[in-house]
Amino acid sequence: MYSHEIESLLKSKKIRIGDKVLITRGKSEYAGILMPRIKLGDMSSLVIKLPNGYNIGIKHEKDTKIRRLEPGRPIRFKPAEDAPRKDPEKHTVSILGCGGTIASRVEYTTGAVYPAFSPADLLLSFPELADIANIKSRKLFDLLSEDMAPEHWKSIAQEVVKEMQSGVDGIVLMHGTDTLHYTAAALSFMLRDLPVPVVLVGAQRSSDRGSSDNLVNLVSAVVAAAQSSVAEVTVCMHGSMSDDFCYLHQATKVRKLHSSRRDAFQSVNVKPYAKIFYPDKKIEYLRNDYRIREKRTVKLDDKLDTNVALVYAYPGIKPEFIQSLRNFDGIVIAGTGLGHVPTNPTGDKFTQSLLPAIRNLIHSNIPVVVAPQTIYGRLDLNVYESGRMLNEIGVIGDGCDWTPETCLVKLMLALAKSKDMGKIREFMLTNIAGEISDRTVI
Amino acid sequence: MYSHEIESLLKSKKIRIGDKVLITRGKSEYAGILMPRIKLGDMSSLVIKLPNGYNIGIKHEKDTKIRRLEPGRPIRFKPAEDAPRKDPEKHTVSILGCGGTIASRVEYTTGAVYPAFSPADLLLSFPELADIANIKSRKLFDLLSEDMAPEHWKSIAQEVVKEMQSGVDGIVLMHGTDTLHYTAAALSFMLRDLPVPVVLVGAQRSSDRGSSDNLVNLVSAVVAAAQSSVAEVTVCMHGSMSDDFCYLHQATKVRKLHSSRRDAFQSVNVKPYAKIFYPDKKIEYLRNDYRIREKRTVKLDDKLDTNVALVYAYPGIKPEFIQSLRNFDGIVIAGTGLGHVPTNPTGDKFTQSLLPAIRNLIHSNIPVVVAPQTIYGRLDLNVYESGRMLNEIGVIGDGCDWTPETCLVKLMLALAKSKDMGKIREFMLTNIAGEISDRTVI
Numbered sequence: 105m106y107s108h109e110i111e112s113l114l115k116s117k118k119i120r121i122g123d124k125v126l127i128t129r130g131k132s133e134y135a136g137i138l139m140p141r142i143k144l145g146d147m148s149s150l151v152i153k154l155p156n157g158y159n160i161g162i163k164h165e166k167d168t169k170i171r172r173l174e175p176g177r178p179i180r181f182k183p184a185e186d187a188p189r190k191d192p193e194k195h196t197v198s199i200l201g202c203g204g205t206i207a208s209r210v211e212y213t214t215g216a217v218y219p220a221f222s223p224a225d226l227l228l229s230f231p232e233l234a235d236i237a238n239i240k241s242r243k244l245f246d247l248l249s250e251d252m253a254p255e256h257w258k259s260i261a262q263e264v265v266k267e268m269q270s271g272v273d274g275i276v277l278m279h280g281t282d283t284l285h286y287t288a289a290a291l292s293f294m295l296r297d298l299p300v301p302v303v304l305v306g307a308q309r310s311s312d313r314g315s316s317d318n319l320v321n322l323v324s325a326v327v328a329a330a331q332s333s334v335a336e337v338t339v340c341m342h343g344s345m346s347d348d349f350c351y352l353h354q355a356t357k358v359r360k361l362h363s364s365r366r367d368a369f370q371s372v373n374v375k376p377y378a379k380i381f382y383p384d385k386k387i388e389y390l391r392n393d394y395r396i397r398e399k400r401t402v403k404l405d406d407k408l409d410t411n412v413a414l415v416y417a418y419p420g421i422k423p424e425f426i427q428s429l430r431n432f433d434g435i436v437i438a439g440t441g442l443g444h445v446p447t448n449p450t451g452d453k454f455t456q457s458l459l460p461a462i463r464n465l466i467h468s469n470i471p472v473v474v475a476p477q478t479i480y481g482r483l484d485l486n487v488y489e490s491g492r493m494l495n496e497i498g499v500i501g502d503g504c505d506w507t508p509e510t511c512l513v514k515l516m517l518a519l520a521k522s523k524d525m526g527k528i529r530e531f532m533l534t535n536i537a538g539e540i541s542d543r544t545v546i
Numbered sequence: 547m548y549s550h551e552i553e554s555l556l557k558s559k560k561i562r563i564g565d566k567v568l569i570t571r572g573k574s575e576y577a578g579i580l581m582p583r584i585k586l587g588d589m590s591s592l593v594i595k596l597p598n599g600y601n602i603g604i605k606h607e608k609d610t611k612i613r614r615l616e617p618g619r620p621i622r623f624k625p626a627e628d629a630p631r632k633d634p635e636k637h638t639v640s641i642l643g644c645g646g647t648i649a650s651r652v653e654y655t656t657g658a659v660y661p662a663f664s665p666a667d668l669l670l671s672f673p674e675l676a677d678i679a680n681i682k683s684r685k686l687f688d689l690l691s692e693d694m695a696p697e698h699w700k701s702i703a704q705e706v707v708k709e710m711q712s713g714v715d716g717i718v719l720m721h722g723t724d725t726l727h728y729t730a731a732a733l734s735f736m737l738r739d740l741p742v743p744v745v746l747v748g749a750q751r752s753s754d755r756g757s758s759d760n761l762v763n764l765v766s767a768v769v770a771a772a773q774s775s776v777a778e779v780t781v782c783m784h785g786s787m788s789d790d791f792c793y794l795h796q797a798t799k800v801r802k803l804h805s806s807r808r809d810a811f812q813s814v815n816v817k818p819y820a821k822i823f824y825p826d827k828k829i830e831y832l833r834n835d836y837r838i839r840e841k842r843t844v845k846l847d848d849k850l851d852t853n854v855a856l857v858y859a860y861p862g863i864k865p866e867f868i869q870s871l872r873n874f875d876g877i878v879i880a881g882t883g884l885g886h887v888p889t890n891p892t893g894d895k896f897t898q899s900l901l902p903a904i905r906n907l908i909h910s911n912i913p914v915v916v917a918p919q920t921i922y923g924r925l926d927l928n929v930y931e932s933g934r935m936l937n938e939i940g941v942i943g944d945g946c947d948w949t950p951e952t953c954l955v956k957l958m959l960a961l962a963k964s965k966d967m968g969k970i971r972e973f974m975l976t977n978i979a980g981e982i983s984d985r986t987v988i
Contacts, residue, residue: 247894250886250932254862255896282883286861363884363923410862416880418954419728420696420852428870438858441724442805444692452689454697479921481805490692512860 107147110164122176129168190238195273195330197237200263203247204280205310206318232323237330249280254410257290261406264295264302268402274301274329281306281360288355289510292337292537293517296403302337303329308366317342317366324350324380332387334377335397342366343379351376356510356539372480373505374541409433409519414512417445426461434471434515438508443474443483443501444490463497471528473515474501475508500532506539549589552606564618571610632680637715637772639679642705645689646722647752648760674765679772691722696852699732703848706737706744710844716743716771723748723802730797731952734779734979735959738845744779745771750808759784759808766792766822774829776819777839784808785821793818798952798981814922815947816983851875851961856954859887868903876913876957880950885916885925885943886932905939913970915957916943917950942974948981956981
C-alpha cells in the first residue's frame with residue numbers, strides 16, 4: 105500500500121497499478137509501469153518498473169507530478185490443463201519447490217511475481233520441460249533461502265525419500281540461492297546410496313529481469329535429473345555469463361562465490377561432474393568418480409545437532425570471544441592459511457593466543473574443527489608451529505579441504521551421532537560424501 | 547631435541563643431524579637428510595627431509611633401523627660485506643621485515659631455515675636485487691602472520707612513515723601470507739597521500755622447497771617499489787602457477803584465496819593495478835586509477851578500536867549468539883547472497899530471525915555492518931525483503947563490495963574516530979582507499 109497521500113493522488117487521476125506512467129520531479133522524468141508498493145518499503149515513494157526491468161522508487165514530494173501514458177492491460181493466467189499426459193518413452197522427474205525465485209511467473213503488466221509450482225504452471229512457463237521428461241511437481245514450502253533452517257533440510261530429505269519410493273527417475277529441488285550450497289551439502293550427508301539424481305537448482309536473477317537465468321538452469325537441471333547417470337546430490341547452475349551451459353556441481357564441494365553473477369556457483373577444489381549444454385540438451389561428463397544411477401534403496405540419515413557455531417579467525421580476535429562459545433556443542437573456526445589462529449609461540453606482547461580458550465572448549469568435550477578461510481585449498485596442521493599446536497590439543501581438520509559451509513553441516517551430523525570426542529573426530533575425518541577430496545599433488 | 551632413546555641411538559651410530567640416512571621399519575625404507583627435531587613435535591619420531599623437499603616423521607619403534615648413507619657437510623655462511631655501495635643511477639628501496647618465510651635462507655645440509663633480514667643477507671640470497679635498486683633493509687619484527695595483531699599494523703605504519711621521512715623511493719614489507727591482506731588493508735587506511743609505493747610481499751612456499759616463490763615475489767616487489775608509478779599500498783604476489791609474473795594488487799581489494807598455491811592472492815571485484823614480469827622486470831599497467839608517485843607528505847591515521855567481531859550468518863544461527871556480541875564496539879556479519887541473514891518475514895516455525903537481536907545491538911549504539919560471504923560481488927539490501935528489513939533497522943553496507951576482511955579493518959578505524967552512529971555510518975559508506983569500487987554495469 106502507498107501512503108494515504110499517494111493513494112489519493114492516484115485515485116484522483118484514475119491511475120491504477122500496472123498503468124504506464126510518466127513521473128516528473130523538478131527537471132527529472134521517469135517513464136515506466138506503476139508497481140504495487142512493497143510491504144516494507146517507504147510508503148511515500150512511487151515505484152515504477154523501468155523498461156530495462158529494474159524497479160526504482162521516486163520520493164513523492166511537492167514538485168512530483170504523475171500522469172498516465174498508457175493504461176495497463178491486466179493479464180489473466182489461463183492455467184493449462186493439469187496432469188499432462190505421460191510419455192512412456194521418457195523418464196519421470198519430480199520437481200519439488202522449496203522457494204526462491206527460480207519457479208516464478210511474472211505478470212508483466214504489473215511486474216508482480218507469482219510462484220509457479222504446479223506441473224501445469226511449470227509447463228506453461230517452461231514448455232521445453234515436456235520435451236525432456238514427464239514432469240511431476242509439488243511445493244514443499246516457499247522460503248527465502250536465507251531463512252532456510254536445518255529443520256528444513258530434514259524435511260526436504262524426507263520428502264525426497266518419499267518421492268523416490270513413488271518411483272521417479274530423478275528429482276529436482278528448486279531452492280533460493282543464498283544458502284543453496286548449505287542445503288546441498290546437508291542432503292549429500294543425509295541421503296545415502298541414492299538410486300537416481302537429486303539436483304538442486306536456483307536462479308540468481310528473478311524472472312522479471314531480461315537476464316534471468318531461471319529457464320536455462322531449470323531446463324538443465326531437469327536434463328541432469330532425467331538423463332544423467334550421476335546418482336548423487338548435485339547443484340545445477342549457470343557455468344558462464346552466457347546462456348550456453350550449466351555446470352553440474354558436486355554438492356559438498358560447491359559454493360556461492362558471487363553475490364549476483366549468474367555463474368556465482370563454483371566448484372571448490374574439484375571439477376564439476378558435468379557440463380549440461382542448454383541449446384542441444386547434451387551432457388559432457390568431466391569426472392567419472394560418481395555413483396551410477398541404479399536400482400537401490402536410499403538410506404536416510406537425518407539427525408542433526410544444530411547447536412553449532414561457525415566463526416572466523418582474524419587479527420585481534422579475543423580469547424574471550426572463543427570462551428563465550430562454551431554453550432555450543434561444537435565449533436567450526438574458519439582459520440587463516442593452512443588452518444591457523446593466533447597462538448603466539450614467540451610470546452609477542454601484542455598478540456593474544458587463542459590456544460588456552462580452544463583447549464578449554466576441547467577439554468569440556470566441545471569439538472573444535474577448522475576450515476579454510478581461504479575457501480580454496482587444503483588444511484595442513486603440520487607445516488607451521490601454529491598448526492602443530494592446534495593439532496596437538498586436538499583441533500580437527502588436518503588434511504581436509506572442505507569448505508567452511510560443508511564442514512559446519514557435517515559437524516551438525518557428527519554431533520547428532522555421538523558426543524564421544526573420539527567418535528566425532530573419526531566421523532569428521534572420514535570422507536562421507538566427497539567432502540574431503542583425494543590429495544592431489546600440485 | 548629427540549627423545550633420550552633416539553639421541554642415544556644416534557650417538558651410538560655416530561649419526562649427526564644433516565647426515566643422509568636410510569631408515570627402515572618393517573618393509574618400508576626412507577632415505578633422506580636427518581633433520582633437527584622441531585620444538586613441539588613428537589620427540590619419538592625421526593624426521594628426515596626427502597629428496598622432494600618435504601619433511602616426514604617416522605615413529606621410532608622396535609623394528610626401526612637407521613644407518614648413515616652419507617655424512618652431512620655443514621655449510622658455513624660467509625656473510626657478504628655489509629652496506630653495499632650506493633648507485634646514484636638507481637632508486638633506493640627500503641625492505642622492512644615483519645616475518646614470514648619470504649626472507650629466509652636455508653642451510654641445505656640440515657634444512658634449517660635462518661631469517662635473512664640484513665641488506666647483506668638479502669643481497670647474498672637474492673643478488674638480482676642489486677641490479678634493480680639500492681637496497682636498505684631492517685627487521686621490524688619476526689612474526690608468523692597468523693599472530694599479527696592490529697597493534698602491529700600501527701607499528702608498521704609508523705615505521706613506514708619514518709622510512710619515508712628518510713627519503714626512500716619505495717618501501718617493501720616482507721610479511722607472512724596468512725593475514726597479509728588484513729595488514730595491507732589496514733595500511734591503506736592508515737597511510738594517506740603516499741608519495742611512493744608501499745608494497746607488501748610474502749611467500750607461499752618456504753625457501754627450502756624447490757617450488758618456493760620467494761625469489762620471484764621479492765624481486766617483483768622491489769621492481770614495483772623502485773620503478774612503478776603506483777604510489778599506493780599494494781600486494782605483490784605470484785600471478786600464475788608458473789614463475790613468469792606477479793600481480794600488483796590493490797591492497798583493499800585482495801584476498802588470500804587458496805591455502806597453498808603460489809597464486810593464492812587474487813584481486814576481488816577489480817583488476818590488479820599491474821603485472822610485473824619476472825624475466826625482464828617489465829611492468830604492464832592494467833589500470834590507471836591510482837595515485838601517481840610524486841613528492842608529497844604522507845599522513846598517518848593510525849587510531850584503531852579493535853574491539854570488533856567478525857561473524858558468519860548461516861542456517862541455524864541463533865539469535866542468542868548475536869545477542870552475546872553486545873560487549874563488542876562493532877560487528878561485521880558476513881551475510882549470505884546480497885547481504886542477508888535470517889529475518890523470517892513469513893513467520894516460518896523453524897526459522898529464528900536475527901532481526902530483533904541486531905536491532906538491539908544497533909539501539910545500544912553498536913554498529914552492525916554486512917559484508918559478502920560470497921567474497922565476490924556487491925551487497926544490495928534493496929532487492930529482497932530480508933535486505934530491506936536490515937537496511938531499515940540501520941545495518942550498514944548497502945551497495946558496498948568490500949571483502950569481509952577489509953570491512954573489519956575499516957570498522958576498527960571508524961570506531962576509533964567516533965562513537966556517533968551517524969558518523970560511523972558516514973565513514974563506512976565513504977570510499978577511503980578504493981575499498982568500495984565504482985558500481986559497474988554487469
